[in-house]
Amino acid sequence: WPMDETVVCPGCQVQLVLPALPAGQTVQCPRCRHVFEPFRQRGRASAAAAPPAAVKHDDSYDEPRGIDHPLPLRGENLGKLAMALIGVCCFLFLVQMYLHIETAWVINNLLDGQGGFGADDRLFGLEDRTRTVYTLTSFAVWPAGLIYFTWLYQASNNLRLLRADGVLNTPAWVVGSYFIPVGNLFLPCVTLQEIWRASDPDHVDGPRSWKKAPASTMVRVWWCCMILAGVLASIAARWHRDPDPFIGFNGGNPFPDLRDQRIGMWFKLLFNLAAVVAGVLIILVIRGITHRQRDRHNEVYRG
Helix, strand or coil: CCCEEEEECCCCCEEEEEECCCCCCCEECCCCCCEECHHHHCCCCCCCCEEEECHHHCCCCCCCCCCCCCCCCCCHHHHHHHHHHHHHHHHHHHHHHHHHHHHHHHHHHHHCCCCCCCHHHHHHHHHHHHHHHHHHHHHHHHHHHHHHHHHHHHHHHHHHHCCCCCCCCCHHHHHHHHHCCCHHHCHHHHHHHHHHHHCCCCCCCCCCHHHHCCCCHHHHHHHHHHHHHHHHHHHHHHHCCCCCHHHHHHCCCCHHHHHHHHHHHHHHHHHHHHHHHHHHHHHHHHHHHHHHHHHHHHHHCCC
C-alpha cells in the first residue's frame, strides 16, 4: 500500500487523506466526528463525494485521538534542578543551625564566667565561619530562586496543554505575585494551590472539573513556614549585636551585648529551622506537581 491513501468517511462521505493504517486502527472524522476503521474503507473513495479534506494540511481541527501526537510538558528538568538547588540551601541552613547552637553555647559559658581565656577567640572564629556560610547560602539561594520561578512559570503554562479551563492566574501573574507588596503575604499560596488543583489527574472528565479537586495541605504548611521564617529573621536581625568580649578587660561590661547576641542566636536558630522545613516542603510540592501534571497529561491524551 502507498504511504498515504484516500478513504471516505461513512458518516458524511468526505474524502480523507490519511497514512496507510493497519486493520483495527480507528480514526475520527474531523468534520462529523464519526469514528471508523480506514482499513475497511479502502477502495471506496468516490470522485462524486464532497471535495476532499486533506487532513494533514488542515490546521483548523483537532487531530483524531487515535493518531495524535500531544505537545510535551515543559519544565520537568527545571523542576529537578530547582529541587537540587533548594536541597543545597537546606543543607547550608542546617550548617547555620549548628554554628548558631555552638555560638549560643560559648556565649552561655562567657556569661557564666566559665568560658576560659580562649573563649573570646573561639567566639570570633565562630563568627567568621558563620559569615562564610552566609555567603555560600547567598550564592545558592539566588540561583535556586531564579530556577524555581522559571519552573513555576512553565508549570502554570502547562495548564493550557492539560485542558484545564477557568484558570484565573496567568503564568506571568503567578511569578509576579511574589513581588507585590502586601499581596505577597497570601497570593503565592493562592496561585500555587491553583496549579496544584488544575494538575489533578483524577478530574479530567470536563475542562472545569479540576475545580472539584481538593487543595493541598502541604502547600498551606509550606507557606506558613515561609511567613514564619520571614518574621523570625526580622526579629533575629533586631536582637543581633556583634560580641565584644574584650570590652570587659577595659573596664566595661560585655554582658548586655552578649545577652542580646544569645537571644539573636536563638531566633536565628528558629529561622533556620523554619527555612529548612519550608525548603523540604517546597521540594515535595515541586515533585508532586510534576507527577500530577505528567499523570494528567497521560489521562487527557490517552488514545
